[in-house]
Amino acid sequence: MMQTVNIAELKNNLSAYLEQVKNGEELIVKDRNRPIARLVPLIGGEDLDAEEAALVAAGLIRLPTKEKSDDFLSLPAPHVALSDIQAVIRAERDED
Numbered sequence: 001m002m003q004t005v006n007i008a009e010l011k012n013n014l015s016a017y018l019e020q021v022k023n024g025e026e027l028i029v030k031d032r033n034r035p036i037a038r039l040v041p042l043i044g045g046e047d048l049d050a051e052e053a054a055l056v057a058a059g060l061i062r063l064p065t066k067e068k069s070d071d072f073l074s075l076p077a078p079h080v081a082l083s084d085i086q087a088v089i090r091a092e093r094d095e096d
Contacts, residue, residue: 004028004035 003020005027010017017027021039029037042063048056055061 002026002028004030006030006033 003025005017007029010027010029017039021027021041024041026041027039028035029039042056048063052061056063
């Protein structure tokens with residue numbers, strides 16, 4: 001079950017709640033008993049290099065919400081008919 005916490009309680013015990021998040025728990029933050037935010041642990045956050053960490057801190061990128069699966073890499077490549085490839089090449093050449 002996801003834990004909920006009001007802003008005042010979160011402010012008073014911020015370090016303890018952040019430690020819970022670091023340990024994998026999620027928190028719902030409420031303002032006057034109305035949910036306004038969710039605190040979740042960063043997946044792979046410990047593996048970030050300095051550039052990635054700076055981009056996350058600036059809000060320019062977001063980290064994934066779940067671990068990547070190796071299943072994707074084992075999927076077969078899509079089949080593209082040779083005639084389709086030739087048609088694309090011809091169309092590209094005709095544009096010039």
